[in-house]
Amino acid sequence: MTALITLTNISKTFLTEEIETRALNDINLVINKGEYIALSGQSGCGKSTLLSLLGLLDAPSNGYYHLADSDVSSLTRDQRANIRCEKIGFVFQSFNLISDLTVFENVMLPLTYQSKKSKTQIESKVNEVLAKVEMSHRKNHFPSQLSGGQQQRVAVARALVNDPSIILADEPTGNLDSQNAEAVLQLFDKLHQGGATICMVTHDPASAKRASRCLEMFDGQLIKDQINTNLTDSKKPAELAVG
Amino acid sequence: MIMSMLIDIKYALRLLFKSPKFSAMTIGVLIGGLSISLFTFSFLYSTIYKPLPIPEGDTAKSVTVYHNEKFRHITGYEYENVKTNINSFEEFGIYENSTIRVSVGDSGKNYSGSFIRNGFFEFSRVLPVLGRVIQADDLIEGATPVAVISYEIWQAEHNGASDILEKTMLLDGEITEIIGVMPEAYRFPHSSQLWLPLNNSEFNDNPKISDAYYAYARLKSGVELEEAEKELGQAINQIYQRNVKLYDLPELNKTVQLMTFQMAQTGNDGNIAFAFLMTISWSILLLACINVGNLLFARTIERQKETAIRAALGANTNRLVSQLMWEGIIITCLGSLLSVLLVAAVLDYTELVIHSWLPDGGAFWWHYGMDSATLLMAVVFTFVTILLSTFLPAWRSANQDINMTLRDGTRGAQSKKSGRFSRILVTTQVFLVAVLMLIGSISAFIAHKFINMDMGDDYQDVMTARLDIPVNKYPEPEQQLAVFQLLNEKIQQHPQVTGVIAYNWNPGSVLSMEGEDYESEESKPTADALMVIGDTETVGVHLIAGRQLNHLDKLGNRKTALISQSMAKRFWPGESPLEKSFEINIEDKNEKVFVVGIVSDRLNSSTLFGKLDSVDEVYLSGLQFISSFQAVYYRVLPNTENAEEIFYRAIFETDRSIEMIYSVQLATKNRNMMRDSMRLMSNITFGTGFFALLLAMVGIYGLTANSVAQRTHEVGIRRAVGASDKSIIKMFLKQGAKQLLIGLGLSMALFYLLAFSFHKFTEGMFPIYIYSMQAVVVTIGLSIVVMFATYLPTRRAVKMEPSIALRYE
Incomplete structure (x- = not known):
């Protein structure tokens, strides 16, 4: 198993109007390549903050964050x-x-936002991911012309287009009905089977069960880290990683 | 890179087409602001700074002599004494500008002309297309009178005759041979169309009465400007100081400054005028930028979440800023392009108007039109506008807290900050608009007063000319008086003339009233003294009591005076001032005069801002107080043709050498020109003020609407928990009123300060209630605008269903 992400003693503190709030407290976590992680917990426990740190939308107050062996804590x-x-x-x-x-x-x-690819390469890649999420037929439509499920599939396609090392999903089914939610989760399953690394924040226990590893947070700390052994063979990736 | 840029441009264009009203409004605001600034720059640059349009025009300098730092000219005496000793100059010469009468039969025409010395045309690096230039032989006393004429006179007066060099013209009553024709459009040194020799006999070896001339120079290679100024200054000052005691000259320190002809024409005040007007135009541009910036900032706030998404997807700050800027860049470039086209058209029109309005078309370098300097400035203005109204909002938006925005949409801390910022901007705009409206309304009152001002005289059918008797030819006062009397007599003899008066105006003459003790000279009253020869009725100043001055009020007899009604009331209230006496200081001598008549009040130029009776007039007899300079007025019968010819004939019969300061013209001409320019200034001020007002109104509406729109979600929440429409509208109006009150309060404080100073300065030209009325009108007007700008978007937000408002971002 190869570690993709390593968090060491990560803390995050917010200062709002002279009140200090510790959102994350001494988090240590290893995410391996190919893992499908479900991150759950009560509201305000720090799930979204952790996801923001993982996605480099924010920087930690303390600790180290290594992504693919590079220290990205203080960029x-x-x-x-x-x-x-x-x-x-x-x-x-x-x-x-x-x-x-x-x-x-x-x-x-x-x-x-990348300068590496030519126009043809970009177009071909976009068409490829749109085909993957079965949205090729709506590629010239505007978001307002799509249903919620379709919009989320487009969002997934956008997340895939740069061949990311990890897909971070913040309650991706939270705004969807059960049918559309299932379609999106199936898409995630398929991506996982294809070897993608996914970290998904969810409140839904059923959704969490589809992941290969379940993390639970409480009051800014990871309180549970469990490999999902009930995963059906068809949903298992080629190799399961435990950090 | 290029592909990304194209994608961003395509997206920006899509957004602009999606909001055509916004795009049109923003472009409109920009066109206005940019056009005003660009036109002001181009006009001033062409008037003051553009290189002189003659070969080597950039090295041609005008020589100015300062007397104790007062702008003056070199005297003929000084020039003659220094011309051969100055090492700094390659070329150095003098000339005199004048109006020259071209007589044809019973009528004639006035042309701008110059009396010049040899070397003049060579200095301008332009030679005649026909004939020769003026040479040293033409300057000798008794030489045949010759003239070089302009191409335009050759065409207009002689139909471009090929034998023009064999013809003569009657110039200033003298038969003059034409010796050359200058190329088309040549007008050097200002607007001349005729060039005559400045004869050697004009120079006088008495420094006290030597005439002053314009001078030009070109420096020798390698000589610095300051070096040349110092050398000539020292030489002139040395000569002057040598003669101070010898000729009883006043104590003066003379210095020299070399400047461009354009700058010399502004009296070296060009830089101040340029800075002042450019400051105003930059303020307008700044106001436009603030408003466009506000409008674009409102757009970037609307798109804050989009920016956060882009940032989350990996767009770096530069990329975000450039992407956000494209919309503003397109708007600014389009606005600039359209304003360049508009300014080009207005400049062409200005060129047409100026050259048809001004006598002789104004200075020869006044050419207005789109040029490289204006285009360069348009590029500068465009960059400044992009920086102020596009880059700053984009930079601010690109540096937002991504997490906060992604989590809370635009309802988080960002919107709180921008809400506060918007409120400050609204208050600032209210303040600016109120001040502009108040100052604008005072300007309108002033313009109205000037245009309709009763000057206390009657210039209808009155002609005027100003002239200076050559003191070297008529050194004695009695001789000078005899010339004026003869001239008046000759004018009066014309059957169409009903009255003649000549006077010399002497403002601020110190009075000493009988029986009064004055602590100091400064505490003594003053009045405008006018030394008159003739009847004041000629210019509509009516006799109220006593008699007019007449031929008996002459040297040797007791000195007499007419006083204005205001003076009579001021110093002899309730009694007749006739036969009363007082002292008046004329040329440093206190003269006792007796009042023989009372005449109606006039409004003199020294009291243009004052009341009609705030300055008194004393009319002294020109036969007792003699001056070589006089303004002559004569009234003709209505519909008299060639009325100016009456004067020219009289003066040519009296003495051709008498120098005219201005050509003969209707007395109302200057006043009408003043009124026209006041009307023009008033229209320009009003137009600029109105545009600034419009800009600010757009800004206030945009900002208020934006700040209300940002709180749509809050409106949804309030309505969801049971707030009535009325209570929500009331809440927003209350907030709008608070901003209005702060802005108005600050502006009113400033206005009353300005109004108080203005009231004092103008001696109460407008009654106090006028200022209060303006304040009330502005308060009501602005309150309506702000309240309306608050009410409309609030009503829209309130009308939205709570469920939609709650989802609104």
């Missing part, structure tokens, strides 16, 4: 942006698609 805004662009894919609860861009343009967005 500048732009350095973090470059890593997000190349190594991380986000799926948000509220989809966060840009309303004035078409499906194709939304998916293409992360690639436009």
Whole structure:
């Protein structure tokens, strides 16, 4: 098993109007390549803060964060942006698609922030991921013309387009009905089977059961780290990692 | 890189087309601001700073002599004494500008002309297209009178005759041979169309009465400007100081400054005027930038979540800023392009208007139109606008807290900050608009007063000319008086003339009233003294009591005076001032005069801002107080043709050498021109003020609407928990009123301070209630605008279903 992410003694403190709030307290965590992690816990326990730190949307107050053997704990805004662009894919609860861009343009967005690919390569990659999430037929539509489930599939496609090292999903089914939620979760299963590393925040125990590893948080600390042994063979990835 | 840029541009264009009203409003605001700034720059640059449009025009300098730092000119005596001793100059010469009468039969025409010395045309690096230039032989006393004429006179007066060099013209009543024709559009040194020799006989070896001339120079290679100024200054000052005791000259320190012809024309005040007007135009541009910036900032706030998403997907700060800026860049570039086109059209129109409005088309370098300097400035303005109104909002938005925005949309700490920022901006805008409106309304009152001002005289059908008797030819006062009397007589003899008066105005003459003790000279009253020859009725100053001054009020007899009604009331209230006496200081001598008549009040230029009776007039007899300089006025019968020819004939018959300061013209001409320029200034001020007001109104509405829109979610929550529409609207209006009160309060405090000073300065030109009325009107007007700007978006937010408002981001 290869460690993709290593968090060592990570803490995060927020200062709001002279009140200090410790959102994360001494977190130690290893995420291996190919793992499908479900992160759960009560509201306010620090799930989203941990996800933000993992996604380099924020920097830790203390501790070390290694991503693919590089220390990323104290990078500048732009350095973090470059890593997000190349190594991380986000799926948000509220989809966060840009309303004035078409499906194709939304998916293409992360690639436009990289200077490596040509126009043809970008177009081909976008078409490929859209096909993967079965949204090719709606690529010229605007987000407002899609259902919630379709919007979230587009968001997943956008998260995949840069071949990220890890996909971070913050309650991806929170805004969806059960049918659309199931479709998105199946998509995640499929990605996991294909070898993708996923970390998903969820409140839903049923969704969490689909992951290969379940983490639970309480009051800013990881209180449970469990390998999901009930995973059906068809949902298991090629190799299961335990950190 | 290029692909990313194209994607961003495409996206920005899509956003602009999606909001056509916003785009049009923003571009409109920019066009206004940029056009005003660009036009002001181009106009001033062409008037003051553009290189002189003659070969080597950038090295041609005008020589100015300062008397105790007062702007003056070199005298003929000084020039003659220093011209051969100055090592700094390669070329150095003098000339005199004048109006030259071209007589044809019973009528004629005035042209701007110059009396010049040899070397003049060579200095301008332009030679005649026909004939020759003026040479040293032409300057000798008794030489045949010759003239070089402009291409335009050749065409207009002689139909471009090929034998023009064999023709003569009657110039200032003298038959003059034409010796050359200058190329088309040549007008050096200012607006001349005729060039005549400045004869050697004009120079006088008495430094006390030597005439002053304009001078030009070109430096020798390698000589610094300051070096040349120092050398000439020292030389002139040395000569002057040598003669102070010898000729009883006043104590003066003379210095020299070399400057461009354009700057010399502004009396070296060009830099101040340029700085002042450019400050105003930059303020307008700044106001436009603030408003466009506000509008774009409102857009970036709307798109804050989008920016956060882009940041989350890996866009770095530079990329985010550039992406956010494209919309503003497109708007600014389009606005700049359109304003350049608009300014080009307005400059072309200005060129047309100026050259048709001003006599002789104004200075020859006044050419207005789109040029490289204006285009360069347009680029500078565009960059400044992009920086102020596009870069700053984009930078602010790109550096937001991504987490906060992604988690809370625009309802988190970001919106709280921007809400506070918006409120400060609204208050600032209210303050600015109120001040602009108040100052604008005072300007409107002033303009109205000037345009409709009763000057206390009647210039209808009155012609005027100003002239200076050559003192070297008529050194004795009696001789000078005889010339004026003869001239008046000759004018009066014309059957169409009903009255003639000549006077010399002497403002601020110190009075000493009988029986009064004065602590000091400063505590003595003053009045405008006018030394008149003739009847004041000619210019509509009516006799109220006593008699007019007449031929008996001459040297040797007791000195007499007419006083204005205001003076009579001021010093002899309730009694007749006739036959009363007082002392008046004329040319440092206290003269006792007896009042023989009372005349109606006039409004003199020294009291333009004052009341009609705030300054008194004393009319002294020109036969007793003689001056070589006089303004002559004569009234003609209505519809008299060639009324100016009456004067020219009289003066040519009296003495051709008498120098005219201004050509003969209708007495109302200057006043009408003053009124026209006041009207123009008033229209420009009003237009600029109105545009600034419009800008600020757009800004206030945009900011208020944006700050209310940001709180749509809050409105949803309030409604969800049971707030009525009325209570929500009341809450927002209350907040709007608070900003209004702060902004208005500050502006009113400033206004009353300004109004108080203005009231004092103008001696109560407007009654106090006028200022209060302005304050009330502005308060009501602005309150309506702000309340309306608050009410409209609030109503829209309130009308939204709570469920929709709660989802609103």
